[in-house]
Structures are given as structure tokens and as C-alpha cells.
Amino acid sequence: MLADIVSNLSLGLSIAASPEGFMFLVIGAFLGMIVGLFPGFGPAAGIAVLIPMTFGLQPTIAIIMLAGIYYGSMYGGTITSILINTPGESATVASTIDGYPLAQKGRAGPALVMQAIASFFGGTVGVILITALAPSLANFAASFGPSEYFLIIAVGLLMLTTMMGDNKFKGFISALIGFAVGTVGVDVMSGQQRYTFGSPELIGGVYFVAVAIGLFGIGELLHCIFNGQHREAPKRLRISFRDKAFWPSRKDYSESRWTFWRGSTIGFIAGVLPGSGATLGSIIGYSVEKKIAKDPEKFGKGEMRGLVAPEAANNAASAGAMVPLLSLGIPGSGATAVLLGAFLMWGLQPGPLLIVNDPGFVWGLIASMYLGNMILIAMSIFAIPLFVKFLDIPYVNVVPVIVLLCVIGAFAINASIIETWILVGSGLVGFAMKKYGYSPAATVLALVLGSMAEETFLQTYIISRGTMSLFWERPVSLVLSIILCAVILVPFSVGLLARTRRIRKTTES
Amino acid sequence: MKKWFAAALLLLAIGYTVYGLNTLTLVTSSGRPAAGFFPLVIGILLIISSAINFWGDFHEWRAERLSGQRPVHQADPEAEAKADALGVDAHAIDGGPEFGADVAIVFCYLCVFVAIMPTLGAFLAMILFMLAFLTTFNRKHMLSNVVYSIALPGFLYGLFKILLNASLPTGPLGF
Numbered sequence: 001m002l003a004d005i006v007s008n009l010s011l012g013l014s015i016a017a018s019p020e021g022f023m024f025l026v027i028g029a030f031l032g033m034i035v036g037l038f039p040g041f042g043p044a045a046g047i048a049v050l051i052p053m054t055f056g057l058q059p060t061i062a063i064i065m066l067a068g069i070y071y072g073s074m075y076g077g078t079i080t081s082i083l084i085n086t087p088g089e090s091a092t093v094a095s096t097i098d099g100y101p102l103a104q105k106g107r108a109g110p111a112l113v114m115q116a117i118a119s120f121f122g123g124t125v126g127v128i129l130i131t132a133l134a135p136s137l138a139n140f141a142a143s144f145g146p147s148e149y150f151l152i153i154a155v156g157l158l159m160l161t162t163m164m165g166d167n168k169f170k171g172f173i174s175a176l177i178g179f180a181v182g183t184v185g186v187d188v189m190s191g192q193q194r195y196t197f198g199s200p201e202l203i204g205g206v207y208f209v210a211v212a213i214g215l216f217g218i219g220e221l222l223h224c225i226f227n228g229q230h231r232e233a234p235k236r237l238r239i240s241f242r243d244k245a246f247w248p249s250r251k252d253y254s255e256s257r258w259t260f261w262r263g264s265t266i267g268f269i270a271g272v273l274p275g276s277g278a279t280l281g282s283i284i285g286y287s288v289e290k291k292i293a294k295d296p297e298k299f300g301k302g303e304m305r306g307l308v309a310p311e312a313a314n315n316a317a318s319a320g321a322m323v324p325l326l327s328l329g330i331p332g333s334g335a336t337a338v339l340l341g342a343f344l345m346w347g348l349q350p351g352p353l354l355i356v357n358d359p360g361f362v363w364g365l366i367a368s369m370y371l372g373n374m375i376l377i378a379m380s381i382f383a384i385p386l387f388v389k390f391l392d393i394p395y396v397n398v399v400p401v402i403v404l405l406c407v408i409g410a411f412a413i414n415a416s417i418i419e420t421w422i423l424v425g426s427g428l429v430g431f432a433m434k435k436y437g438y439s440p441a442a443t444v445l446a447l448v449l450g451s452m453a454e455e456t457f458l459q460t461y462i463i464s465r466g467t468m469s470l471f472w473e474r475p476v477s478l479v480l481s482i483i484l485c486a487v488i489l490v491p492f493s494v495g496l497l498a499r500t501r502r503i504r505k506t507t508e509s
Numbered sequence: 510m511k512k513w514f515a516a517a518l519l520l521l522a523i524g525y526t527v528y529g530l531n532t533l534t535l536v537t538s539s540g541r542p543a544a545g546f547f548p549l550v551i552g553i554l555l556i557i558s559s560a561i562n563f564w565g566d567f568h569e570w571r572a573e574r575l576s577g578q579r580p581v582h583q584a585d586p587e588a589e590a591k592a593d594a595l596g597v598d599a600h601a602i603d604g605g606p607e608f609g610a611d612v613a614i615v616f617c618y619l620c621v622f623v624a625i626m627p628t629l630g631a632f633l634a635m636i637l638f639m640l641a642f643l644t645t646f647n648r649k650h651m652l653s654n655v656v657y658s659i660a661l662p663g664f665l666y667g668l669f670k671i672l673l674n675a676s677l678p679t680g681p682l683g684f
Contacts, residue, residue, distance in 0.1 A: 055673045055675060170562065173555070173558050176551055177555070179551045180522075180548070180552070183547060190537075190544045192543070195525075195529070221615075222612050225612050225615055228607075230608075230611065230646055396647045399642065400643065404638070407626070408631060409669075411631070411678070412673070412676065412677060415676035415677075417678075420623050431612065432510075435511075436510075436514050461542055462541060
């Protein structure tokens, strides 16, 4: 087992550490840091917008670069959380709670270094666990039938929507919209055209990249404009790592030594679970750390453990989210959904067979994540002054760059002006979805998984002769069905119970 | 606007389902689900959920109108979820003034950019978009706006056309 892992990793390293692989890994990590730096522009948007930049690369190298953007943004997102109290992306919100007070206390340097170390620790623990778990899960998943796959997709989407607090219902609608858009094109089973309105451009379906760039890229951008980010003056900050006060103290390390482990473990579990991802992982990581601390009153006032826990968690979660993606072919978040779209674009079908059929790709990607974390910790510490400089660029200058990248990128994929208009329409819809409480991530996830969901649903229907009994006859399906029911019923029952209690209290008083 | 978006979704859901019912085969002659089966399931779920959603948003709007109170800002759902988990006010994460007019302007510029791209070519369209955008929102720095509006499209055009060998629309000037 261990020998297999070592030989597989050696194969992966030979690909990831090749001059071309290494160069694009560095470019991806660097771009990821920058994507993370700009508030409101998360990894999903970053990957979607930069997919066209990977044209002309070998598939493995392209995915290594895109994955670098994905986990690199986790590192970059915290810089703004600490320095200007503005999370670069949602997974670094929890880092703001103690990160910014640390900067206010004059400890921005130690906070930035500790977040880099925590990110490295979480990311590395996550990749070690991927190395150990992904092949086993893929072996286990090899016995899965259509009912299991359909249920995993359903559980993932439902968990993603339950993350949306009061907007769960709108999350559900968002997922249905994705499924509906996914039905456009030729039906794979019968060959009949659906919703093409006679347009030859729609026979192949609505191309996912244009929709993803529109919803995440243009939609996010319009939302940032709506919030007035383009009218804000840049925040001028100066940081130098030559300063003695830049480095953390011995006390910082010793106090946080177990926090690294706890945050990483919690984050990885949250990442593996479909739908939860890095945002929830970092929030749980922070909450657990605060709960078990002997001095919880220090949290929120500049406590290093309050920064280390969510940072280790969100990086471990971003690694954990690759487990279901690689071994089942099912993404659990918007960013991994975009990555899956990129996989498919390059003709790679993630799932149990990918590790067997294309070990070079899977292990190259995993090995690149080890290397990527090393590159990122070096960048995060020694290039902090450079990344801080990026914050000097006024957002008003960043907006047109992103628009140009989105439009030119969407056109360049298939040289199609229709797809460019789909991008524009998706951008407007993405903005409205964000503004009115819907989830673009659920839409993209459903769009990417739509054909798989339909195929597995129909196969289950046909095999069980219309009774859908496969959902409870097979052991794994039964467990997944129970989880599915629990995801639907538990929040509903809790809400009902709380309401009943409230009414009883009001009646009593 | 929230209720109109919900209403539009409901109408689209009805249109999607009705069009599917009229154009697609639901069941094959052997009784198996055909191309229209899955869209019908999705369509029905969409109609039901969009109708409930519209009803909720409409009631919310009516309650706001009757009470005369309007929320200052509709928070981002992600921010709301995070705020719930963190026990803080969502507006602290995603609040502040709104710039709807700016969104409309940028969206118009974007539409014009895409509309003129096939005729004028990608390079000229990019320059015009940059100039229009920066002239509107960054009036104080006209010289740097002009330099930026030529340099950046030049860089991107070179990157996509020459380095990535991507196909971009060509204008009357040949680029």
C-alpha cells in the first residue's frame, strides 16, 4: 500500500516537477494569490475567468495551473482579511475576526506569517490525506451504481443549499435552474433535440464555461460595483519582512501548536463532505477553537489561535474537496464544479476509473499540490510586500481588465458570439441571483452535474422498472437516502420545534 | 425588483415546462422515459418552487409597503449564511450604499462592447470599452486612462491571438 503510494507520488512528481509543470504551477499559485487578494472575486470566478488562458497547454499542466489558482486563492484571501478587514473571499471571513484586531495591535507581520504557516500546514495535511484516501475511495466507489451516483449528487446539492441559511429555498431553485439549463441540447439517450429552438449553436448544449464565467466573473463584478467597490480609494499599506516585528514570537507558535492539527482535521472533513467546503470548514474550525479554549474571551480581540484555526481549516478543506472530485467525479462547491468543467473540457472524466486509466494525471495533480503548498508558503512570506502593493491598484482599474478577460475568454473558447452573449446574459442573471439571495454556485454545480444526474436518474428508473426501489434496496443507496432525508427533514424539524417553543413561551407569558 | 425577478423565474419555469410538453416525447413506445421525462420533472419542481418563492417575495414586499420600512440593503446570501454562523449582522459583512445606476452603465457598456466586437474587431472594441469605462468612472486621470486603454487591450490581444493562438474577431484594420 505504502509502496504503491510512494511509486505513484514519484510518477506524479516527475510530471509536476517537470520544467513546464513547475512553471505553470508557479504561475497558477501566483495568480491564485492575486485572485484571493481582490475582495468579492473568489476562486470559482478566478478559475472560470482564467480557463481560456490554459488553451494550448497539455491537459495535466492546464489542470495543475487551475488547481494552483484554486488553493492559492485561500492563501491570498487572508492578506486583505488581516490588513484591511475585508475578506478576499468567503472562506477567509472567519480569519477576519482575529486577523484584523491583530493588525490593529501592530501585529500584522506575525499574523501574516502565522496565516501562511497555518495555510501550509492545513494544505499539506489535506494533501497527505488525499494521497491516502482518494485511491481507497475510488476503489470503494467502483462498485457504485446509478442510484448511488444520483443520491450523491442530490446530497451534495442539498447540502450546498442548506449552507444558505434563510435562503435555502432560493438555493434549491438555483440548483433547478442549473438542471434546466443543462437539458438544452441533444438528449444523449434518444438523440432528440431539446430547447435548441432550431439553433445549430445550441445542439451541443449551453456551454458551461460561458455560463460559469458569466455567473461568477461578470455577476460577481457587477455585485462589487453595486456595493461601490469601484469608487473606493485604494488602501495604501506598507509592510517589510526585514522588520524584526514582522516575525511571530515563540509564544505564538507554542500556543497554536494543537490548533494547527485541530483546524486541519476539521477543515479536511468539511471539505470532503459535499456542499460544505472551505467557508463552513473555516467557520467550524474557528468556533471549535473558541469553544475549547480556556480563555475564549480573548477571541475576537486579536488572538493568534483565532486566526490559525480558520486558516488551517480552509486550506485543508480546499484539499479535502478534491477527494470527491477526483474519486467520484462529483464536485462539492462552486470552485470545484468549475474545475470539473475544466476537466471535462480537456476530455478527462473524473471518477473511480480516472485513477486507474490516467494515473499520471491524478498523481501529477496531487504531487503538484505538495509542491504548490511549498511555493505558496514561500510566496506568502517573502512576497507579502509585493502582494500588498497589488492593493494599491484602484479597483476601478481592475474592473475593465476582468471584463475584457471574461469576454475575450468566452469568445475564444469556440469563436462563438452566441456564447459571448450567453456570458453577458449569465452575468446579469448572476448579479441578480447574488443580490436577491440565490446561489450561482448551486446553478453551476447543477449545470455541470445535470447530464450525469439525468442519466443516473433514468437508469435507476429503468432498472427498478419505475419503482425507484434501488434507492433503498442497495446498502450504500439506503445510507445515502437516509442522509438525504435527514438533510431535508432535520432543519425543517428544528425550525418547527423552535417555532412551537416560541409559541408556547408566548402563550405562557 | 426582487419580486419581479421571482415572477420572471416563475414565468420562465412555466414556459420551460409548457414548451417541453409540446415539443418533447415523454415516454417511448415501450414505456421507458424519453427525452422529455427529466425536463418535465425539473419543470414541475421549478414551477412549484418558483410559485412558492414568488408568493413569499410578494408578501415580503407587501409587508414592507404596509409598514413603510424597507431594508437598507439586500445582503449577499453567502454573507447571510456566514453572518448566521458567526453570530454577527450580515450588513456588517455585506452592507453599505448601493450603486445600481453604475451597474446599469457598466452592463450597457458590456452589451455595446460585445455587439461591436464582430464588426470592429476585438482589439478596437476592447480599446473603446476601456476608454468608455475609465472616462466614466475615473475622470481625473485622463492621460493614464488613454495609456491604459491602449496598453492593456494590446497585451491581452497579443496574449490570446499570438501566444494562445485563439480565434478573435478581426475588424476593418485587420486586427
